Amino acid sequence: MSARYGMVIDLDRCTGCGSCMMACASENNVPPLPQATARTGLTPMLVRKASNGMEGGARREVFIPIMCMHCEHETPCVKVCPQQAVEVDKATGIVMQMPQRCLGCRYCMTACPYHARYFNWWDPAWPKGMEKSLNPGVASRMRGVVEKCNMCHARLHTAKEKAAAAGKREIDLADYVPACVEACPTGAIRFGNLADPNDAASKEARSPEAFRLLARIGTEPKVYYKSKEAWVRALAESKSGSVPEVKRVEAGHAEVQHG
Amino acid sequence: MKVSRRDLLVWSAGAAAGLIVTPVPWKLLDDTSIWSQNWPWIPQPTRGPVEMKQSVCTLCPQGCGMRVRMAAGWPVGVAGVSSHPVSRGALCPLGFGAHQLNWHPQRLKTVRHRGGASAWGDAQAAFAKACKEGPVVVIDGYPGRAASSMLESFAQKHDGGYRVVLSAETRALTPYEKWSGVPASALGYDLENAKTIVSFGAPLLDGWGAPGRFTRLWAERAAGMNDPQLRLIQVDESLSRTASRAWQWVPVRASAESALAAGVARVLLEERLVAWRGPMPSLTLAEAAERTGLSADAIRDLARTIVARTPAVAIGNGIDPEIAALNVVLGAAATPGGIVRRSKRGAAYVPADAAMPSVRAALIDASVPWDFAPQTDAEVFRFAAWDGGSSRADWLLPAPGFLEELMDVPTAPTLAAETYAIAPSLTKPPAEVQSAAQFLGGIDPSLTPVDKIIHSRCGNLFHARAGTLIGREATPVAKIASAQALEEQLQKGAVWVGEAARPGGWRCELKEWPAAASGPPENLTATWSAPVLPPLATKLYQESSLREMPARRNA
Numbered sequence: 001m002s003a004r005y006g007m008v009i010d011l012d013r014c015t016g017c018g019s020c021m022m023a024c025a026s027e028n029n030v031p032p033l034p035q036a037t038a039r040t041g042l043t044p045m046l047v048r049k050a051s052n053g054m055e056g057g058a059r060r061e062v063f064i065p066i067m068c069m070h071c072e073h074e075t076p077c078v079k080v081c082p083q084q085a086v087e088v089d090k091a092t093g094i095v096m097q098m099p100q101r102c103l104g105c106r107y108c109m110t111a112c113p114y115h116a117r118y119f120n121w122w123d124p125a126w127p128k129g130m131e132k133s134l135n136p137g138v139a140s141r142m143r144g145v146v147e148k149c150n151m152c153h154a155r156l157h158t159a160k161e162k163a164a165a166a167g168k169r170e171i172d173l174a175d176y177v178p179a180c181v182e183a184c185p186t187g188a189i190r191f192g193n194l195a196d197p198n199d200a201a202s203k204e205a206r207s208p209e210a211f212r213l214l215a216r217i218g219t220e221p222k223v224y225y226k227s228k229e230a231w232v233r234a235l236a237e238s239k240s241g242s243v244p245e246v247k248r249v250e251a252g253h254a255e256v257q258h259g
Numbered sequence: 260m261k262v263s264r265r266d267l268l269v270w271s272a273g274a275a276a277g278l279i280v281t282p283v284p285w286k287l288l289d290d291t292s293i294w295s296q297n298w299p300w301i302p303q304p305t306r307g308p309v310e311m312k313q314s315v316c317t318l319c320p321q322g323c324g325m326r327v328r329m330a331a332g333w334p335v336g337v338a339g340v341s342s343h344p345v346s347r348g349a350l351c352p353l354g355f356g357a358h359q360l361n362w363h364p365q366r367l368k369t370v371r372h373r374g375g376a377s378a379w380g381d382a383q384a385a386f387a388k389a390c391k392e393g394p395v396v397v398i399d400g401y402p403g404r405a406a407s408s409m410l411e412s413f414a415q416k417h418d419g420g421y422r423v424v425l426s427a428e429t430r431a432l433t434p435y436e437k438w439s440g441v442p443a444s445a446l447g448y449d450l451e452n453a454k455t456i457v458s459f460g461a462p463l464l465d466g467w468g469a470p471g472r473f474t475r476l477w478a479e480r481a482a483g484m485n486d487p488q489l490r491l492i493q494v495d496e497s498l499s500r501t502a503s504r505a506w507q508w509v510p511v512r513a514s515a516e517s518a519l520a521a522g523v524a525r526v527l528l529e530e531r532l533v534a535w536r537g538p539m540p541s542l543t544l545a546e547a548a549e550r551t552g553l554s555a556d557a558i559r560d561l562a563r564t565i566v567a568r569t570p571a572v573a574i575g576n577g578i579d580p581e582i583a584a585l586n587v588v589l590g591a592a593a594t595p596g597g598i599v600r601r602s603k604r605g606a607a608y609v610p611a612d613a614a615m616p617s618v619r620a621a622l623i624d625a626s627v628p629w630d631f632a633p634q635t636d637a638e639v640f641r642f643a644a645w646d647g648g649s650s651r652a653d654w655l656l657p658a659p660g661f662l663e664e665l666m667d668v669p670t671a672p673t674l675a676a677e678t679y680a681i682a683p684s685l686t687k688p689p690a691e692v693q694s695a696a697q698f699l700g701g702i703d704p705s706l707t708p709v710d711k712i713i714h715s716r717c718g719n720l721f722h723a724r725a726g727t728l729i730g731r732e733a734t735p736v737a738k739i740a741s742a743q744a745l746e747e748q749l750q751k752g753a754v755w756v757g758e759a760a761r762p763g764g765w766r767c768e769l770k771e772w773p774a775a776a777s778g779p780p781e782n783l784t785a786t787w788s789a790p791v792l793p794p795l796a797t798k799l800y801q802e803s804s805l806r807e808m809p810a811r812r813n814a
Contacts, residue, residue: 010482010483012482012483013478013482013483015464015465015474015500015501015504016500016503016805017351017352017464017465017470017474017500018352018799018803018805019349019350019351019352019355021352021799021803021805022352022353022355022356022793022795022796022799023338023355025356025795025798025799026336026337026355026356026358026359026795027336029304030795030798032359032794032795032797032798033798036798036801036802037801037802038801038802038803041798041801041802042802043799043802043803046802046803047803047805048803048805049805056510057508057510059498060498060503061498061503062503063805123296123298123301124301124302125302126302126362126794127362127363127364127794128362128364129362130359130362130794131302131303131304131305132305132331132333132335132362133333133334133335133358133359133361133362134302134303134304134305134335135304135328135330135335135336136304136305136306136307136309136330136331136335137304138304139303139304140301140302140303140304142296142297142301143295143296144292144296145296179338182338182339183338183339183350183355185339185348185349185350185470185471185474185475185478186474186475186477186478186482187475187478188478188482227483228483228485
């Protein structure tokens, strides 16, 4: 039976600590290049900050972890790729990026409504000796290709191998936990099979507090968010058709910028 | 054959037209690009047998449980341990990149003397000479370890002092030391039973205590609930990470936390909202309102909210006797859900920032935060695994890095029960590296080495027959066959947890309202004692607006 792996992120529980970003970068051998900036760096998992726009004691802020939304329908990156370097895996629903096929045209980056794709501007490099600390399950990607979250595909492979060794066709979901989900100190990210109506994540995704970013454009993301706050849910549908961006105004203050 | 001008033009035009349709240059360009994308010297992950080791993080005194994935003998990833009784599967964001720290470009690998290269022999001779010439002070940043006990014995034997740089969490507990005689290192917060927590600027959700302890508690009892079981009230000058997630944020003027604590205490006493009777703060409600920028009514409302659901406890950030006094007024000292005495042991340490008159030399352990500078003219011997830059130490001595030395992990600050764990050495340190304890052991061979102290501590735990050993499953110590079995389990990542603190057993005598004092604001990176951040953390600071790049921290 084909699965539909997805996540539900409870924004009321997210403290914006950044553990998910660190765990993701470490798991996926993201190089710590000193020349990279917010425009050119690789952050397959990126926690953004947004506010209710008020000032003083009425101000409220929320942290929104953003990664590839693994769109199910009319997947924008798949539609524009001239190389068939992106595909939605029929067995898992994961949107896969194949760096070997990618020619680096970056159409997919432009097409992605969630700004979840990143271009490798440089050869991967680590301080001397640090390559010994790389995760052996994930290859380093070459310069000139686009990359993004693949829901820790290496971990899915490990779970599949374990299932195969035990003579099973289906993996045990307890063996497949993406790095960000494992790292979250408040348990804000729930991962599961959305195709299974009895799965805890699938049930949460159907709760009235659950929502998806830019649901109106019909891409059917498999990453859901959840919040009890109406203003947080309203952030998901910004008028300009893009996810809330945060512009740093001065230390400790941020404002929502749509664009 | 004569080549005419016309031929030349025809051939040139033909070559230009041919170049457009021939695939050769494009193919060459493509091949060059593919070849240069896959240079043979592009780093590739190390291949080799993969195994999981369970240990405890030693980068700060919180001692979070850590699963370390090793490939070919090198740590290649870390994750939390869900069965760990304190950290409960969580780690701080910096911990997730800690396995790369040993490869940091600023790793110290050679002995340095006043900026120039030197050798261990010279450092040892200089320190031995200093020991003969006058008193030597030893400064520790992580008291209670086996290595600390070596440092302390050495200082005592050589007429010097043993000083400690306490964590911000423990410093917040020092006022009770004066009022009760119980050392701050024996006190903790019983957060699990509290119903209201008022944080006066303490970054409870951002690096206060073990990240897994409070954040998990908050996620289970408060996050996203309109009427939470645990009310978190955050007093903060700006909308900090904790304030943005708190049940209530009380915005106050900068450094006005102390005044607000006094104002709240005055309301509680004047309106008889608490049972406690004693000295009244000298600050009037109007003065508190003026200093904090809040209205008198807002302070009254806050006081009533705090006592609406008890047990309530106030948590300060650093030493603030007025916040400690508010806890005494609230009856939070020595009661469940408040401040409890977790141990009958516990030493009263001399703080490292106290004056050091006529000291010949000061030895600073690698556990002392890099920013700490001793107020002394003495010759300074500074151990560190990384060079954080702008050091004024005379000697910079390379210490073992992450997971490179055997360490024991005593009870973390703020806990309500005692714990004990062991972090074994999982990788070999570089040849030129030794810890302060090894260095002192080289000078005075009569000191008991770290492994023997750990061994005897395990023996003591076994013979006391109290507490529980929590590994894959929880086993009461009384059911463990031998001291050796206990030590082996601890070496494999199990944690010993003592009996939960019983309320009472100590009292606070508050004879007069204390004077105000407030420390500088502290955050997660201030409690990170290593002088550098994991390279990935630096990268993520640069590439996201999630956090401001911490000041004076190196990439």
